[in-house]
Amino acid sequence: MYSSEAISAWFVNKGIDTSNYVTQMKVQKVVFFAQGLCLAFHGFPIVNEEFEAWKYGPVLPKIYRFYNRWGSMPITKKAEFGLVQDGNEIFGIDVFPDNIEKILDLTWEATKNVDAAVLSGWTHIKGSPWDKHYIEGKNNRIPNEEIKAYFLEKVIKKKDGSDGK
Numbered sequence: 001m002y003s004s005e006a007i008s009a010w011f012v013n014k015g016i017d018t019s020n021y022v023t024q025m026k027v028q029k030v031v032f033f034a035q036g037l038c039l040a041f042h043g044f045p046i047v048n049e050e051f052e053a054w055k056y057g058p059v060l061p062k063i064y065r066f067y068n069r070w071g072s073m074p075i076t077k078k079a080e081f082g083l084v085q086d087g088n089e090i091f092g093i094d095v096f097p098d099n100i101e102k103i104l105d106l107t108w109e110a111t112k113n114v115d116a117a118v119l120s121g122w123t124h125i126k127g128s129p130w131d132k133h134y135i136e137g138k139n140n141r142i143p144n145e146e147i148k149a150y151f152l153e154k155v156i157k158k159k160d161g162s163d164g165k
Contacts, residue, residue, distance in 0.1 A: 001048035002096070004060040007031050008067070009079035010104055020112050021074030024067035025056060029119035032058040034107040038100070039148035040156050046103060051142040053134040057123035058142055
């Protein structure tokens with residue numbers, strides 16, 4: 001598992017490198033999709049924090065606090081965060097193991113041209129983990145087990161056409 005800062009920095013920097021900038025809202029949703037894919041494919045979360053159900057979808061408060069200053073504007077300054085390994089943050093590292101890079105690349109390819117509002121709409125679908133935990137005025141945690149089950153059922157199953165058995 002990695003810090004939300006390291007994972008979000010990967011997407012922010014990828015957006016800058018490809019001139020396909022992300023907003024604070026979009027980076028939240030993209031990290032949520034990476035979390036779901038990592039849980040579904042590998043059985044463990046990509047970030048070491050739990051998402052919360054906020055009005056506009058799943059949110060990691062650390063990412064919100066860091067990128068909130070951008071508002072709804074594209075993030076145009078590269079993020080510089082290290083990876084967390086064995087509880088220690090190692091700065092200057094921006095390379096992930098192959099299995100994590102594949103999740104990040106897959107997530108980026110699936111979401112890079114999708115508007116943040118559309119991604120938010122996807123997270124609001126009836127029966128989604130956000131939908132099950134959102135209560136107006138509260139920031140309820142979204143359990144990783146529910147994110148994993150949802151991505152296995154709605155994303156992986158639909159993609160490969162299997163029944164998940």
